[in-house]
Amino acid sequence: MIKNSSQPQSSQGGCPVHHSGGSCPASELAAAFDPFEGPYQVDPAEALRWSRDQLPVFYSPKLGYWIVSRYHDIKAVFRDNVLYSPRNALEKITPATPEAMKVLESYGYAMNRTLVNEDEPAHMERRRALLEHFMPENLEAKQEMIRRLTREKIDGFIDRGRVDLVEDMLYEVPLTIALHFLGVPEDEITRLRSFAVAHAVNTWGRPTPDQQIEVAHAVGRFWQYAGEVIEKMRADPDGQGWMHYTLRKNAEIPEVVTDSYVHSMMMAIIVAAHETTSLASTNMFKTLLTHREAWGDVCADPSLIPNAVEECLRYAGAVVAWRRETTAPTRLGGVDLPEGAKLLIVQASGNQDERHFEDGDKFDIYRDNAVDHLTFGYGSHQCMGKNIGRMEMRIFLEEVTRRLPHLRLAEQEFTYLPNTSFRGPNDLWVEWDPEQNPERANPALRQGSVHFPVGAPSRKDIARKVRVTQVRHEAEDILGLTLEDAKGRPLPRWSAGAHVELCVGEYERKYSLCGRPEGAGYEGAILREEGGRGGSRHIHEVVREGMELKLRGPSNLFRLDEEASCYVLVAGGIGITPILAMADRLKALGREYVVHYAGRSRASMAFVPRLQADHAGRIQLYAKDEGQRADLAAIVAALPEGGQIYACGPARMITALEDLTAGLPENTLHFEHFSPHHAGLDPTRESAFEAELKDSGLTLSVAANATLLDAIRAVGIDIASDCCEGLCGSCEVEVLEGEIDHRDLVLTRAERAENRRMMACCSRAKNGGRIKLAL
Structure with missing residues (x-):
């Protein structure tokens, strides 16, 4: 068993936690893990498959960090930015040498906290003050500029037949858009590119001592450049762009938006605003051109583009991993962590975790929960510029697939900048036959376009x-x-x-x-x-x-826990469908299980012959017209210790099982309803209410004719959803204050009484009251 330690030990040896028996999470595979070379640099998700399956939280002696690889653990870290502080997000992952530090000091380098790596309450106070430009309604006007710049670049190479997409479009266009959004002069793109690379290597790479000196000079010059731009901007108080807006806030509320904060943000956001979009766009084209069937589908149906972009962000996103640091002893993924533990949370691994994404290691542009990816982060520190990146990637893809559907990858060897956290090829060579360009026969194709609303994709198009x-x-x-x-x-x-x-x-x-x-x-x-x-x-x-x-x-929102000691499967009527699949799986695993299947008559009960053939000796049938009824009380009473019940059927059956298992351990009963119990909103009978989103610093007014889910999405906050009928649980949000009128069929009776969770698609504040949510 791992015991908590108040202070981490040296990162150069073994595990920094004292043990009293049992094995250390730093197994042989963990000890061999190296994020700067080998499998992780080739394919981070595949490199950590063993971790997702065996050891989802482990200590890496080579890095001095705890690695977190499963989706739900990563999301839990992002969700709690007090316990898991972002303070180390921009910390040099390879400690600077004294010589490099002297070089940085010679430039007056004084990088301070930014939105990325500051704690509460400063983070949310500043985020609220600076969020306006990133709202969906304020981004719509950017689409025309993005499309114009993209077309100009394609015009320049469409008849060449071979280009490096990075060099010819995917670096310069995102950078130009970023500088325009920020209000920064656009005349030094080559210089800024070298600065961005230096910043990435300095923060997330492993430069040699000699390289550290070179990088330190570049970072120092970048710092000075950022200061020069700020002074030019101060001379233009009416200038347009987010940094001009930030400077006006600096003058208006200097105690919130401080001078040092402005300088640090200028340097950080010049990189953040374009580097990740450039890398993500490069990954997108590489992925789609590798999966030719998906490329062909997108060329034939542009309505698939928004979800194709989300699936590319999930499958091969630019942000591979991020960092956090524990502020108190805690337990994550079954492992006890000490205060001060440094975490590398690998979103690329979580994004392919089959515990959340069915067939998660396969690329599928029709995946209807691709938007659940963690590439943009989650919670209060979710990337503010996510919708700008989405806009650019969608327009890039729509313009290229319309004008160059015959594009293909050229023969090449892909290279990457070695680092822990960002990933995308340095070059992406593509080729095509210009004689086959569709616009030669139809010049109107150059001007065609599809408008994609700002924000997450609509499920209707997937x-x-x-x-x-x-x-x-x-x-x-x-x-x-x-x-x-x-x-x-x-x-x-x-x-x-x-x-x-x-x-x-x-x-x-x-x-x-x-x-x-x-x-x-x-x-x-x-x-x-x-x-x-x-x-x-x-x-x-x-x-x-x-x-x-x-x-x-x-x-899958009714997932089978395969680690229980034994299983009781209960089906009523058509509820046998998921139960049958569970029985098949448990038989294949060699687990102990029994199936109780009730229906009004044998003639109305599906799959009886198959159940009797495949699960002989483990199936109990109850046909009502034969006088047979399932004794649910006896079934529950006979459940062995550590056993779990999975049930699907009518509401009265689920309610009875809830009553009977009320005194048993929390994880005993799992259920799924197979039909909704309400017909949606009736505005004449609803009350409007207010919802405070604590992590986002916003207060929403939810009208009588709208759902909480509608209101959350309207302000640009991504939230997963599926059924929108209170059946699936995917839109669950955490409740901090206020009484909830629960209308879902997901939460147990005990969970409703706790009043700590609600389904945003259907549940509301009770009697029009005010609620506070952790969102």
């Missing part, structure tokens, strides 16, 4: 085409479907408990997958509900073999 290959009668009023990709491609893998969303005509409905993950297609079962909203009835009436449909997913 759906893959599938074909119905089989329609079956599974049971009375239950239709079985097998679906395959319309173009014959492999569908993404999925895990037990996963669901997809079928789009059939005007209806969009979620259904659990119940086949085998290794199968060629997806299998589902759909109950015809005469008293429902018409979706299931429509599917029963119109779906035929050979028909093409649209599908979103797979997503």
Whole structure:
């Protein structure tokens, strides 16, 4: 067991924590981990696959940092910027030599805190003061300039047939846009590029002692340059751009936006405002041109571009890792950390964690939760410029796919700047046949464009085409479907408990997958509900073999914990669909489990023959018309210690299980409802309310005809969502103050009583009161 230590020991030896028995998290793989060379520099996510599977938090003796590799652990760190301070985010990861320090001092270098690495309350006070320019409504006007600059660059090389996209477009355009946004002169792009590289190496790299001297001179000159620009700006008090705005705030509230802060922010943001977008855009083109089917789909359907950008940010984002430091002893990922522990939280690894993203190591532009990626960070320190980066990447991709759909990667060896935290090829050579340029036959293509609203992509535009290959009668009023990709491609893998969303005509409905993950297609079962909203009835009436449909997913919000001692699976009616997949998985793992399956009659119960064949001796059937009823009290009473119950079925069954497990350990009961219980907002019966977002420093007014989710997104804050019906739990937010009118089917009775969580898509402040959220 790892014991807490008040102070970390030397980072040059072994683990900095005292142990009393058990093994140290610094295993052989951990001891061998080197972020500056080898596998991590080639593919950070793949290099840490072993960590995600075996040791999600480990100590790296070579680095002197604790490495965090799983999605939910990384998100937990970002969420709490008091326990996990950002104070070391810009600290030199390789300590400076005395000689390098003297060089920096000779330039008067005095880099101070910025929005990236300062603690509360200073961080939020400054962020609130400087946020206005980054609001979605203030960014819309930038689209025209971005498109104009992009077209000018493409015009310059479209007939050449071979270019380095970095040199010819993807570095200079983001830098020009950044300087315009900041209000900085645009006349020294080459000089600024060398400064940005030096800053990255100085902060996140491992330069040799000789290189440190060279880098220190470049960083010092960068510092002086930033000071010179500030003085020029002060002489133009009415100048436009974010830095001019910052200087006016410096004059207005100098105790908040201080002189030293202005100088430090000027240097930091010149890099942050363009370097990450340049790298992300380069990664995007490399990734899409490597995955030719995805490239072809985007060329054919520009509406896919916003989500393709998000998937590129997830799969190959520019920000690989960030840093935090603990301010008190804590426990993360099952590991005790001491106060003062330095963390390298590897977003690139978390972004491919299959515990959150189904088939997470595969690139899929149809992934409907790609926007959950952590490349922009999360919470109060989430990147303020994320929507500028999105705008640029979308326009780059739309312009190039429209004008050069025949673009391809040239033969080349990719090189990268060695560092812990930023990633993108130094060069990206592409080629094409100019004779095939579509605009030679149709000059109007040069002027065409698609407008993408600022912000996260809409789920409505994210759906893959599938074909119905089989329609079956599974049971009375239950239709079985097998679906395959319309173009014959492999569908993404999925895990037990996963669901997809079928789009059939005007209806969009979620259904659990119940086949085998290794199968060629997806299998589902759909109950015809005469008293429902018409979706299931429509599917029963119109779906035929050979028909093409649209599908979103797979997503998994009813995930099976595979580490329990034993399992009781309880299904009511069509709730058997996710339970069947769980039984298959537990059998494959060799775990102890039993299935209790209840229905109104055997004729109405799907998959009974398969259950009896595949799970003989582990299945209990209860047909109501035969006088059989599941004794839920006896089932719960017989649960062995450490066992878990997974249930899917009607509300009354779930409620009864909640009652029966109320006194058992918190993680005992897991459930999923298969139908919503409300019909959405009725503005005539709702009350408006206010929601204070503590981490963002904003107070929102939520109208009677709007949801909290709508209001949060309107101010440019990304928040995940899926069903928007209170069924899935993906839009959960933490409640700090205020009473909640809970309307979801996710939280347990005990969780509702605690009043610490709510679903933003449907729940509201009780009686129009005021609430405070950790968001």
